[in-house]
Amino acid sequence: MNLFVYCTREGVLWLIHGQDHILTQIKASLSANRLAHAYLFCGPSGVGKMCFAMDLAKAVNCVSDMEQPCGLCEQCVRIASKNHSDVRVLGVQNSDNDSRSRTVIGIDDVKEVLHKTNLKPFEGKCTVIVFDGAENLSTEASNALLKTLEEPAPQVLIILLTNNDANILDTIRSRCRSYTFNVLPKELITKILIDEYSCNSENSELIARLSRGSIGWAISAATNPDVLKQRDADLNHLQQTMEAGLVEKFDYVSELASEFGRNRDGVKDVLYLWRTWCRDLIILNMSSEEHVINSDKITMLKDQESNMNFRDISSFVGVVDRTIYALDHNVNPRLALENMILNMPKVR
Ligand SMILES: [Zn+2]
Incomplete structure (x- = not known):
């Protein structure tokens, strides 16, 4: 998912949506000239952490000379287009210099970006370094970052983004000002899609329900047809896997485990989709169609619900939750996914 997708509304002051509790405090810090030298933004994927870091x-x-950020001056435009030499983003995906998949942000990449903190900004007033997925910093990389945080340089702002601050060293956390980002209510997501992305009301409501409060995912789904096509493909895979034998199930796990090295969020999206699908099967079993999330697939859900054991589905939801938790806490992904697939309910 391109997290910059909702960071380019030219000319709008602050682009962040639905995090007023944070925006109010940051604005106050800016106007009092009391910005911290390091921030930790914590919250689920797609709720606006990267957008706000760019803001x-x-x-x-x-x-x-007007209210800042203006969104229109050369500095704002270059940052929005990711062409500003003083603003660097480092994450697992873009730390990959040799095209092999990685699951950690390593020491060499961190040293290279931190070297910039010893230099004056090249074209702007302040060097900004964003660690995207800071929970993935290796121990060595964390220690290198800690040294920089202990001796903050002027004209440098460090921003750590994480969906799991429990995996960040206490010593790093204590040197950052922390803010927790909330998921957005579906009513707000629906309104944004209608007002700003010309999405019709029916699609907006469906996408908002599917988004799990992630405005980033919702905007991607509203603007890129491939996102909902991928959801259809993932649901078909789920159906096939439920009906498949053990060999095919393990083949699919192998695919997911390899994919996890390249695209953690993508694999977790698949698991979240499975969870909401199973939740819908439980809701239908209780004869309450009104609260189904995947409402556009109601016929498919009803067919499946009549052929499955309610208890198996309920316990599988717990297994999927535990698998997502395990993946967030660096358990071996293949083992976690294999354990999950062994507990997958069967279609009768
Ligand atoms: Zn500006």
């Missing part, structure tokens, strides 16, 4: 990068580099 903040613009705010500290904006050269407009």
Whole structure:
């Protein structure tokens, strides 16, 4: 998912949606000139952490005489288009210099970006370094970052983004000002899709229900048809896997485990989809169609619900939850996924 997708509404001041509790405090810090030298933004994927990091990068580099970030000056525009040499984003996906998949942000990449903190900003007023998925910093990389945080340089802002702050060293956490991002209510997501993305009301409501409060996912789904096509493909895979034998099930697990090395969020999205699907089967079993999330697939759900054991589905929801938790806590992905697939309910 392209997290910058909702960070480019040219000319709008702050692009973040639905995190007013954070925006109010950051604005107050900016106007009092009391910004921290390091921030930790914690919250689920797609709720606006990267968007807000870019907002903040613009705010500290904006050269407009009007309210900042203006979104229109050269600094703001270059940051929005990811072409600003003083704003660097480092994550698992983009730390990959040799095209092999990685699951950690390593020491070499961290040293290279931290070297910039010893230099004056090249084209703006402030160097901004964003660690995307800071929970994936290796121990060595965390220690290198800690040294920089202990001796903060002027004109440097460090922003750590994480969906799991329990995996961040206490010593790093204590040197950052922390903010927790909330999932967005589906009513707000629906409104944003209608008002800003010209999405019709029916599609907006469906996408908002499917989004799990992630505005990033919702905007991707509303603007890129491939996102909902991928959901259809993942649901078909789920159907086939439920009906498949053990060999095919393990083949699919193998695919998911390999994919996890390249695209953690993508694999977790598949698991979240399975969970909401099973939740819908339980809801239908209780004869309450009104609260079904995947309402556009109601016929498929009803067919499956009549052929499955309610208890098996309920216990599988718990297994999927535990698998997502395990993946977030660096358990071997193949083992976690194999354990999950062995507990998958069978279609009668
Ligand atoms: Zn500006």
